[in-house]
Amino acid sequence: MDYRFETPASVKTRLRDVDYLSDDAIAGVVFLADRLGKPILVEGPAGTGKTQLAKSVAEILGARLIRLQCYEGLDESKALYEWNYKKQLLRIQAERNSEGSWEDIEDDIFSDEFLLTRPLLEAIRATEPVVLLIDEVDRVEIETEALLLEVLSDYQVSIPELGTIGAQQIPMVFLTSNNTRELSEALKRRCLFLHIDYPTMDREKEIVLTKVPGITDNLADQIARIVRSIRQLELKKAPSVSETIDWARTLLLLGVDSITEEEAVETLNILLKYQSDIAKATKELSSDQTKKPGVVRT
Amino acid sequence: MTATSSDAGMLELLAGFITELRNAGLPVSLTENLDAMEAICHIPIEDRNAFKYALAATLVKNNAHWRAFETVFEVYFSLRGKQYSLSGDADVSVDDADDAMMNPETQGAGAGGGGGEALSPEQMAEMLFSALKNGDDALMRALARQAVTRFAGMEPGRPVGGTYYLYRTLRNLDLEGVLERLMEQAQQDSPSPLTSLEERLERDEYESRIDKLKKEIESDIRRRLVADRGVEAMAKTLRKPLPEDIDFMHANREELVGLRKAIYPLTRKLAVRLARKRRHGRKGPLDFRNTVRNSLSYGGVPVEPKFKYPRPAKPEIFVIADISGSVAAFARFTLQLVYAISNQFSRVRAFVFIDGLDEVTRYFEGVEDISAAIHRVNTEADVVWVDGHSDYGHAFEVFWENYGRDVGPKTTVLILGDARNNYHASQAWVVKEVQKKARHVYWLNPEPRAYWDTGDSIVSEYGTFTEGVYECRNLRQLEKFVEVLE
Numbered sequence: 184m185d186y187r188f189e190t191p192a193s194v195k196t197r198l199r200d201v202d203y204l205s206d207d208a209i210a211g212v213v214f215l216a217d218r219l220g221k222p223i224l225v226e227g228p229a230g231t232g233k234t235q236l237a238k239s240v241a242e243i244l245g246a247r248l249i250r251l252q253c254y255e256g257l258d259e260s261k262a263l264y265e266w267n268y269k270k271q272l273l274r275i276q277a278e279r280n281s282e283g284s285w286e287d288i289e290d291d292i293f294s295d296e297f298l299l300t301r302p303l304l305e306a307i308r309a310t311e312p313v314v315l316l317i318d319e320v321d322r323v324e325i326e327t328e329a330l331l332l333e334v335l336s337d338y339q340v341s342i343p344e345l346g347t348i349g350a351q352q353i354p355m356v357f358l359t360s361n362n363t364r365e366l367s368e369a370l371k372r373r374c375l376f377l378h379i380d381y382p383t384m385d386r387e388k389e390i391v392l393t394k395v396p397g398i399t400d401n402l403a404d405q406i407a408r409i410v411r412s413i414r415q416l417e418l419k420k421a422p423s424v425s426e427t428i429d430w431a432r433t434l435l436l437l438g439v440d441s442i443t444e445e446e447a448v449e450t451l452n453i454l455l456k457y458q459s460d461i462a463k464a465t466k467e468l469s470s471d472q473t474k475k476p477g478v479v480r481t
Numbered sequence: 482m483t484a485t486s487s488d489a490g491m492l493e494l495l496a497g498f499i500t501e502l503r504n505a506g507l508p509v510s511l512t513e514n515l516d517a518m519e520a521i522c523h524i525p526i527e528d529r530n531a532f533k534y535a536l537a538a539t540l541v542k543n544n545a546h547w548r549a550f551e552t553v554f555e556v557y558f559s560l561r562g563k564q565y566s567l568s569g570d571a572d573v574s575v576d577d578a579d580d581a582m583m584n585p586e587t588q589g590a591g592a593g594g595g596g597g598e599a600l601s602p603e604q605m606a607e608m609l610f611s612a613l614k615n616g617d618d619a620l621m622r623a624l625a626r627q628a629v630t631r632f633a634g635m636e637p638g639r640p641v642g643g644t645y646y647l648y649r650t651l652r653n654l655d656l657e658g659v660l661e662r663l664m665e666q667a668q669q670d671s672p673s674p675l676t677s678l679e680e681r682l683e684r685d686e687y688e689s690r691i692d693k694l695k696k697e698i699e700s701d702i703r704r705r706l707v708a709d710r711g712v713e714a715m716a717k718t719l720r721k722p723l724p725e726d727i728d729f730m731h732a733n734r735e736e737l738v739g740l741r742k743a744i745y746p747l748t749r750k751l752a753v754r755l756a757r758k759r760r761h762g763r764k765g766p767l768d769f770r771n772t773v774r775n776s777l778s779y780g781g782v783p784v785e786p787k788f789k790y791p792r793p794a795k796p797e798i799f800v801i802a803d804i805s806g807s808v809a810a811f812a813r814f815t816l817q818l819v820y821a822i823s824n825q826f827s828r829v830r831a832f833v834f835i836d837g838l839d840e841v842t843r844y845f846e847g848v849e850d851i852s853a854a855i856h857r858v859n860t861e862a863d864v865v866w867v868d869g870h871s872d873y874g875h876a877f878e879v880f881w882e883n884y885g886r887d888v889g890p891k892t893t894v895l896i897l898g899d900a901r902n903n904y905h906a907s908q909a910w911v912v913k914e915v916q917k918k919a920r921h922v923y924w925l926n927p928e929p930r931a932y933w934d935t936g937d938s939i940v941s942e943y944g945t946f947t948e949g950v951y952e953c954r955n956l957r958q959l960e961k962f963v964e965v966l967e
Binding site: 190224444 | 508510525534535542677685750
């Protein structure tokens, strides 16, 4: 089988071409996932580009992205497949007056024609390249997780009436999790694990520069520094990368080219979403705090 | 892959590495082990970063374990990498430094004896200053090595973890003084006076560079210790409990910071779990009306019976916590945890005591920042009655007198403490009375079970009047207990 990527470095450059700035960890794990034919479990704080990674990989591979959004109560009829029972009923009714035996009908109504494929089966059966994204997998109950196991380890789906359907090709699979609960060992064992944290300052600056056209280097640098400073505070919800980008866009629209204290404080509500966090950051960023020499902050 | 001798060596090293990860508490399964072996076949071995991430992706499936992994990785693999890459290197000072470690006789006493370069301390401080100022990573690395050689005073064969050497090196470098100098310099260099925001950003930048330097020094010390004492001995010395296994009562400052970070994701998890538990998994009696209504769509056949889902009232929680020195950290974490998931309860009331008792609910009301409230509890609550030594008996009496009537059939009471009563009267009847009125009474004890009822601990005497005494020494046990609550 042909591999999709030659080296981790090539993953990085190709991702960069589609405006996704990865780091060594991300590129390395994507590379390995391809080589080992294993799914990637991506974890990390909200808004650090977990879902975007799957989209970007699909883009560079020219593959179709099949997305399964998880939620509480997801079951196999939504994730794997379902029999189109209405059509089956019609078929039986149409058959009522003809001579066909029950076996014929049974063979007939449990055939491909009556099968509704859901994302997981669709990804398995696809002949063209696909990337499967199972989003927010921590939202399904622990029992439902078992549904995924067969697909993730053997790339096959067993349908009692039809038998086992194997994959035409091994798709790239991404699972994302916001870590609202511990995933089962069985699931974790089958995946490569990738934790995407907030980016380093330099990487964040680059992200701002790529994602916000027309921004000056100086402003991007300042934004990245201020955001880093804010993330060091003990907050309920630290600003995410997407919020940084929103903030950069706002500042650009306001025609700011060098952020002053007032402008920073006035636009904080774009970065932070809790009143207590805003109050805390305002206090930290405004004058009297830092004037004292040797203030030790945590 | 053919099994050449170097491959065999690599496999052996990897096996040792994985054993050490398991010793450190990481759950590495056999399949993950095999995955790791397969993964590194695909990675160019000289690419250290890729090698590290390959191992991490296959072996570490929980971000909280990352630190432990990194430490073990450094011990097992970085020394090798460095030696190989340094053999052809012209960096004299480093080779000398390593030599000095190997042959203690050649190492002079005190500063300046170990390094090959004759830098005066002033010159070195100057170089450090400019390296930090310009963010020159290469120079910083070299200086870190130099500083360790000079100041750490490492002695071969001593079974220590390196914290002491780190402390000695850092004390000599006076990084705080350097930071102040850097800030002054930044003030002078800028054409107009720095605004406070700019000043803050500058300071952050320098602080992060200094952090980098500290890390560099730490790993340099570690490298030398590994060279001196061997991989396994070193890994054993450095083995630290995972955040969820840190003992509340004996956590040091650094571990406390780790705990605080670990508690936030935990509270989110618990809140989701408690909410789910309330919604699911209960079937009440048949809901006749609903069943009949539903049967209409099947022509009156009750195909799908409907049940009443009971909506249990959210419990009211009373936390009564001992906050005397020995168990203060535990009380703090439990309060923080309970308040963080307080929307799962109809009401939370908190009481703290040492030998007197005070209600501290007001500190938490309308406050979003729980840690600030906890801080106020520690500084403002009126909990000392006579001498500030724990007196459970008196504290319970005060509780019964002032708040006993508030305990009702919906109340769940949590009592936190080690029950070390300094031989005062136990007044266990209060707990008995509380148990009669309350829905549940639980006792959480941060001491190891083996210590219960030794010395002045009378936990069993109180425990007979509760539904259970739980050992809560770390987050893992605390998490387990919270699931019992309902």
